[in-house]
Amino acid sequence: MIDIVSISKFFNGKVAVDQISLQAKEGEVLVLLGTSGCGKTTTLKMINRLIEPDRGQIFIAGKDIREKQVQDLRRQIGFVMQHAGLFPHYTVARNIAVVPELLKWEKKTISLRTVEILHKLNLGEDILQRYPHELSGGQQQRVGIARALIADSPILLMDEPFGALDTITKADIHAEFRSLEEIRSKTIILVTHDVPEAFELGQRICLMDKGKIVQIGTPKELLYRPASEFVANFFAENRLLLEYKVATLQELQGITAIDPFISRYGFTLRTDLWHATQVLSMHTETAQAYETLVEAFNNYRKQQVV
Numbered sequence: 001m002i003d004i005v006s007i008s009k010f011f012n013g014k015v016a017v018d019q020i021s022l023q024a025k026e027g028e029v030l031v032l033l034g035t036s037g038c039g040k041t042t043t044l045k046m047i048n049r050l051i052e053p054d055r056g057q058i059f060i061a062g063k064d065i066r067e068k069q070v071q072d073l074r075r076q077i078g079f080v081m082q083h084a085g086l087f088p089h090y091t092v093a094r095n096i097a098v099v100p101e102l103l104k105w106e107k108k109t110i111s112l113r114t115v116e117i118l119h120k121l122n123l124g125e126d127i128l129q130r131y132p133h134e135l136s137g138g139q140q141q142r143v144g145i146a147r148a149l150i151a152d153s154p155i156l157l158m159d160e161p162f163g164a165l166d167t168i169t170k171a172d173i174h175a176e177f178r179s180l181e182e183i184r185s186k187t188i189i190l191v192t193h194d195v196p197e198a199f200e201l202g203q204r205i206c207l208m209d210k211g212k213i214v215q216i217g218t219p220k221e222l223l224y225r226p227a228s229e230f231v232a233n234f235f236a237e238n239r240l241l242l243e244y245k246v247a248t249l250q251e252l253q254g255i256t257a258i259d260p261f262i263s264r265y266g267f268t269l270r271t272d273l274w275h276a277t278q279v280l281s282m283h284t285e286t287a288q289a290y291e292t293l294v295e296a297f298n299n300y301r302k303q304q305v306v
């Protein structure tokens with residue numbers, strides 16, 4: 001678990017992070033969300049000591065991170081940098097092997113694990129001898145993720161890991177990322193300014209503004225129980241999309257019979273309404289099922305909005 005206790009950071013006398021306290025629980029994806037300049041990256045970089053806080057403390061598994069050697073601390077933390085952050089003069093293979101080499105893994109182990117992780121991220125082995133500039137933006141970001149995952153560290157810090165991707169590539173890579181068994185048991189803190197991405201990937205979202213936390217909670221809490229007008233306004237633009245994304249079939253269960261949707265259309269109780277209605281809206285023969293779900297959602301929504 002990562003426990004951040006009242007940390008602050010000043011740059012040139014101006015506060016960038018202002019007495020932030022939060023906890024990231026073991027095995028969860030916590031998203032730091034907010035507009036440009038609100039202090040997300042600075043907060044993230046203080047966890048692996050790329051930036052030192054001016055005030056406050058950070059604990060990992062109960063230990064103050066300043067008590068460890070920086071290199072030891074960073075070896076237990078996978079880090080995905082903004083814009084992938086690959087070394088331009090290293091091949092993909094060398095980029096991915098940076099941490100295993102520091103850990104003094106055998107060459108054979110590195111190459112086997114590299115191939116395994118490449119396949120999981122839908123990358124071909126043919127890219128191993130290429131340089132970053134010979135890859136597409138999406139491939140570069142996948143390589144950045146492969147590099148952070150290869151050593152299977154218990155913590156993963158991700159700074160806009162999918163930032164450079166178009167919407168369609170993003171949807172694919174989000175789905176891949178969520179289904180990776182590698183991320184299941186990790187504590188992940190992910191920085192983004194992309195609201196739908198935060199809702200898709202975060203179990204909890206920490207919304208920040210001007211260096212402070214405005215609200216921290218589940219996507220559903222932020223949407224239906226905003227702590228302030230700022231929070232409500234922040235989600236106003238994407239509101240309907242987000243409401244469809246946070247409602248799962250499980251939540252509609254008491255309102256309409258869900259079993260037929262599961263057996264007939266291959267959904268699960270965890271399928272979100274956004275995905276389900278998209279599938280059902282594609283064919284005329286599923287129009288009735290689509291309408292049933294939308295009606296159930298409207299009734300569910302009435303119970304949420306008080």
Ligand SMILES: Nc1ncnc2c1ncn2[C@@H]1O[C@H](COP(=O)(O)OP(=O)(O)OP(=O)(O)O)[C@@H](O)[C@H]1O
Pocket residue numbers: 011012015016034035036037038039040041042043193
């Ligand atoms: N090295 C630095 N020197 C001076 N000011 C800095 C430095 N790093 C960040 N800042 C300032 O601190 C504030 C917070 O920056 P930070 O990068 O943490 O924000 P962010 O929320 O991650 O933004 P973005 O989404 O644009 O990356 C900003 O006002 C920024 O200009």
